[in-house]
Amino acid sequence: MKSFVLNVALAAMAMSCAGGTAGLAAWEPVRPVEFIVPAGTGGGADQMARTIQGIVTKHNLMKQPLVVVNKAGGAGGEGFLDVKTSSGNPHKIIITLSNLFTTPLATGIPFNWKDLSPVAMLALDEFVLWVNAEKPFNTVKDYVDAAKKAPSGSFKMGGTGSKQEDQIITVGIEKAIDAKFTYIPYKGGGEVAVQLVGNHVDSTVNNPIEAVAQWRGGKLRPLCVFDAQPMAYDEPIAEGKAWKDIPTCKSQGLAMEYLMLRGIFMSPKATKDQIEYYVELFKKVRATPEWQDFMKSGAFNTTFLAGADYAKWIEAEEKRHEGLMKEAGFLTPGN
């Protein structure tokens, strides 16, 4: 028994030496990796995390299992704080959405993205302006005219969560067209889309994947996308129209752009090897046909960033969110 332990110890030493000389990509997880989702089950981040988990399992991309754990409390604060306090634990990664910026700003919990180690940006989620197909709004102009004509506050915008991306966009639209909406927060994107179908709100800014089924069913109509250029997917979805045919909001006179980060971070104090391991892993995930199908079904913007580019992007985005939230009056008094 003793000699066995000794052998293992020797082998481990030998391996670590070998690792030292071989340099990069020497690190590998030695126990199951926790994949934290700072949002509830069934939402966009959760779907993406579970898709990744399925791809990793199916294609055997990791020797250790990847376990998805939802920590949705406090608008995701629970998940962020969990990773923040797991300093030096390389077996914990987290997928983030815009609440990476908005939650600490709005609630004042002690957290900033700089507490974590950035790994990679997987994709950006688009936002589209949707209206009920029965309504006579065929273009952004029809919509803007109607919103301006309605008595202040009587035009209802439905969205997911409070002081998060949907409401930030709503405030942006209000500023851009000088009108006042009433923003009604719901728990999940699917519910928001159905409230629009049921005419309980006048418009929404759902992500493509949340509303595509209702578009195909002829219940909802997309007016414009909050991106700098139209989406890339040209396969017809409904009425012979594809995602590509939806104009940008800016080109229609509604100057607002917003994309949501779908990125990966890991616990504080991660080493270069460890980060490199996950970057390579996600590159492999992105190459699979399942991932490409998933991107297509949600009309995602497939920008991929890692390393310094990624950190720079996050920094700029954090400034932008601070500005947007300050303007909208969403900052907690402590901030």
Next chain:
Amino acid sequence: MEELANLFHGFAVALQPYNIMLMIIGITLGVVIGVLPGLGGANGVAILLPLTFSMPPTSAIIMLSCIYWGALFGGAITSILFNIPGEPWSVATTFDGYPMAQQGRPGEALTAAFTSSFVGALFAVIMITLVAPLVAGFALRFGPAEKFAVYFLAFCSFVGLSKEPPFKTIAAMMMGFALAAVGLDSITGQLRLTFGSTELLNGFDFLIAVIGLFGIGEILLTMEEGLAFRGGNASINLRVVLQTWRELPAYWMTSLRSCLIGCWMGITPAGATPASFMSYGIAKRLARRGNNFGKGEIEGVIAPETAAHAAGTAALLPMLSLGVPGSPTAAVLLGGLLIWGLQPGPMLFVEQKEFVWGLIASMYLGNLAGLIVVLTCVPLFAAILRVPFGIIAPLILVLCAIGAYSVHNSTFDVMLMLVFGVLGYLLKKCNYPLAPLVLAIVLGDKAEEAFRQSLLGSQGSLGVFFSNGLVSTIMALGLVALFWSAIQEGYSRLRMSMA
């Protein structure tokens, strides 16, 4: 007629040996998940979801939905035997199920619960088969005001339900509302009542409260009463199943009513929890032996179980046709659908016929398989109660602690569970009913959210709750339920003075 042909095609899909095997595996896993408090159907499905990615979608959804039904069946077991509801909708089952078990009738209670679950689910599936296209759109009429009205009705049908004075019920309910308010306020995005503690970010989880209030509280009470754990003479005989079955048809009226309540709640989609509470409350009012409810009346088990399962099953309809999940488990299933490349929504019934009807056929078969599995195990479950209290109590305590821990993987929750245990003991000693408190923890924040969403939409006018026929009717029903005892008393006084 075309639907029927589709359904038979679905049966052919579901009856392939591979799929039958998955069904039985799913049910068994589900029952195990349901018995362990804290794990719950949603977590079970979420954990097992990735395993199914290599299967064809139809097989995958058959297995996952069988886990779901297994968990629904399993949840009743701990409620009846140990007074620990594993899921929110099993809370109402404890009211009469646990007293029955204590009187030495656990087999009867379990049989009644399982059979009613089956009846409720079957009724809902038949409804889905026959009228799916007609009722699918009904959920669209439910905005925030309508949702609030449903919660209001659930709360109201509860006040005055217990034997304690209505004010004690209301006091307990208010305590529940206060506990439900802790955590993130979903309307303003601010933290409330967390006092800077990061553990409280999530608020008080229903499961931890319930495991403490019911499970730990009950153990404390039993200890005080001298460690006597009644139910030791429970018969362990399969005959109890047949005996109970002979009794059940007499309660067809309660069953039918509960099925209807359940289907309505499932489609709207308010969910299984209000359905079970409402059904229990109404059965108590209308049943001949309603005054005995809470003391171990079999009807008090039938009503909530039937409604919960009818609602749980009917909730799959809005999920498939609209993409709105009616329960957390349905939400995970919804995520699965998307990963398999199926887009829930109005077009699913048109474009993915084989999948939809395969799923519906598996609901029939999965429920039947589940019933057979759990019924054969009734004597086994009931026999657990023959174990002396001195042995079983520590086991329950450990089970409770594991359950509380596994909700968020945090030891803070285990401490919280113990605190709730003491609270439950004190409240029981002072004759405050626990059920309204639990109801308020479960539905309190949802009701608040719907209320504030409605007021945002109406710019502060309360008129929104009486703005159309649907919402006015539900609100009026709620008000009647609230003042029912007063109305009844007034009526009998009037009759007396007339005579």
